[in-house]
Amino acid sequence: MDLDDDTWIEQGQKISNASELREYVAAIRAEVHHMQTGLARAAAGALNGRSWLDTPGDERASHGDVLHEQLDMTVTPAGMAAKDAVYRQSLAALLVALEAVDRATLTVWLADISAKDPNRPA
Template identity: 80%
Template sequence: MDDDTWIEQGQNISTPNELREYIAALRAEVHHMQTGLARAAAGALSGRAWNNTPGDERPNHDDLLRDHLDMTATPTGMAAKDAVYRQSLAALLVALDAVDRATLTVWLADINAKDPNRPA
């Protein structure tokens, strides 16, 4: 999307259905950002692009965060600049996940408001 597309779309919404569509589009965009960033981070950390990494060697999202990015203690010998960079990437991935979860919560709230007993 262009820089102003989200703003332009948001300021023209006037119905609940339009809001639902906007949130669905937001969720899709955030999911794509999260997936792309995770793959880029995995490639940068391994020195091998995601597309050039065999499928069985590709870390899943949780493994990437746990094993390579999110640190409660810095591994022995790692420079502070590398630790801060990795922790920053972890924070950004977690933030994108939080937005993804929040948009799912909005969707569930909308369903609940219409029919609390409907299967999600």
């Protein structure tokens, strides 16, 4: 990963019409989905001590399940160290932020459809 890579900024600077903007938002949505999936699988592997690839298919959780069942806490479980609780909450916050971006890109898509034909089924 190149931290100096400004690909998204470079692409954004070149957009000059609504069609290009739609493509850009679709690309963002695809990237966010990949990040959500990858982060959830990595978190599940770290928490369970077994990588995603080494986990039987029927035991693999979706990113939503990892978030709600293993990371997001309203109450810290008894005996959990503060450092572990902070780590889990940080991962949960990242997954929630990615979910917010995913929802925002869907909203942009729906707004575009609605602007063209407000009565079209979504």
